[in-house]
Amino acid sequence: MELIKPGTNFNFVGNFRRALVFSGLLIVVGALSLTLRGPNYGIDFAGGTLVQVRFKQPTPIDEVRKALAGLELGEASIQDFGGNTNGGSEFLIRVPVKGDHLSDFSAQVTSALESRFGKDSWEIQRIETVGPRVGGELRWRAILAVIAATLMMGIYIWIRFELRFGIGAAAALFHDVLITVGALSLANYEFDLTIVAALLTVVGFSVNDTVIVSDRIRENLRKSRRDPLEKIINRSINETLSRTILTTGTAVLVLLALFFLGGNVINGFAFTLLVGFIIGTYSSIFIASPIVLFLQGTAFARAR
DSSP, X not given: OOSSOTTOOOOTGGGHHHHHHHHHHHHHHHXXXXXXXXXXXXXXXXXXXXXEEEEEEEEOHHHHHHHHTTXXXXXXXXXXXXXXXXXXXXXXXXXXXXXXXXXXXXXXXHHHHHHHHOSSSEEEEEEEEEOHHHHHHHHHHHHHHHHHHHHXXXXXXXXXXXXXXXXXXXXXXXXXXXXXXXXXXXXXXOBOXXXXXXXXXXHHHHHHHHHHHHHHHHHHHHHOTTSOHHHHHHHHHHHHHHHHHHHHHHHHHHHHHHHHHSOTTTXXXXXXXXXXXXXXXXXXXXXIHHHHHHTTTSHHHHOO
């Protein structure tokens, strides 16, 4: 099954500068969002306590706020987990840096809700707590994990092909992570361990497409040694384009179903994969491969 007919010759390398400008704009917008808003860290990274409460009947969020108004919760936030305008049935109550007082906090919430709504009209679904020191360590380790995975993928491409291919792959992977993180900030999703797992998945998916394109470039280099490298790269991308679209397209269809039907618990994870997979496919074509051409004639082109 080929969506792109043989002989198609889109000039991908010729649009490298336009793609670079487009990518630069996306990264700048994301960086501005992170700078102005600041990262929206979840309980995993910021530390604190989270309580998910479920009511048997739809309840206005203002009623929940009134019930908890008398408690000394500091900068607590109450979020409608269902997102209904007429009142949802599930709410997330977040209190930053309250990890050492979990039993007191949960008891206070239980007492306040019982006094206003009764004992049998609601139930606690889950309670999570992370101390501030643990949250800081998790945040630092998550950053190191993403950076290490990206560098290791670049080293793998270098060993399998050439150094310039590894540099192109590493640049494309950093590009994918930066844009995906910026999109998460713009959409105001929380950064937690689930998002880190999604970012690592994006790195693995993106490098898979880069390997396919790089392998075809190497194969065509052996077949057509006299052709210019620009022509070989374009031909290689066009030859693998149908496979790229089918692979990414089927994954995106699954992620769309997960995003719209999976519920709020997995919404951020699905959003991260959606953006990352699309950007990862784009970068394999417009970022990684043109960098190989850009490094032609340098010491990187001769290094193994």
